Amino acid sequence: MAKFTEEVREFFDIRRLVFRIGELAAMTDVSARQLRYWEKKGLIASEEREDGQQARVYTFKTFVRVSMIKYYLDTGYTLAAAGKLAAERQDRVQYIHRFITRGMRGMAQVDGQMAINLGPFDETKTLMALIPEADTDAVHYKLLPNEEAQRVTQNTPA
DNA sequence: ATTCTAACA
DNA sequence: TGTTAGGA
Structure with a gap:
């Protein structure tokens, strides 16, 4: 089961989701010419292809960046x-994302409820956040002995 | 079939 | 910025 989970995580790893210039152009309504020009201007980045072929590869992050630039461009x-x-906004988003993921030690099952392992609370206890059934309900927190927290936690973020 | 660079009826 | 040539 652990192996399967690992395979699934790997399969959905966002870093594997890459696009070529034609795909990105169609997705964002930004021409391939523009994408190359923006890159030359240092606004976006592209990777070299591993197979030595002369073609650009774009990450999901770059897709987001292009979308934002396009939006601000259309705004005037x-x-x-x-x-x-776009760069400033993406920096802020990345900072917040890091802040959140740093606190996430994994998903868990507590009292038959989905929960998030938020890491050590003190020397002996771990803080768990119990995710409510309905999104109108409040999140509840619970302290578990470290061993139990470790046992019910199913995976940890990369 | 798609992408590359460089150049411009 | 679009479009095209000519090559990979």
């Missing part, structure tokens, strides 16, 4: 301003 900003705004 110049390309340079749109690029700057």
Whole structure:
């Protein structure tokens, strides 16, 4: 089961989700010409292909970046301003994402309820956040002995 | 079939 | 920025 879980996580690893220039262009309504130009301007990045072929590869993160630049462009900003705004916004999002993932030690099952292992509370106890059945209900917290917390926690983020 | 760079009726 | 040539 652990192996299967690992395989699933690997399969859905966002880093495996990459696009070529034609795909990204269609997805974002930004021309391939623009994408190459934006890259030359340093607004976006692309990877080299491993197989040595001369073709760009874009990550999901770059897809998001392109989408944001496109949005600011359509809103009326110049390309340079749109690029700057997109970069700043993505930096903030990344910071928040890191802040959150740092606190997540994995998913767990507590009292038959889905829960998030939030890590050590003190020397002997671990803080668990119990996810409510309905999203109108409040999140509840519970302290578990470290051993029990470890036992009910099913996986840990990469 | 798709992408590359460089250049412009 | 679009489009095209000519090659990979």
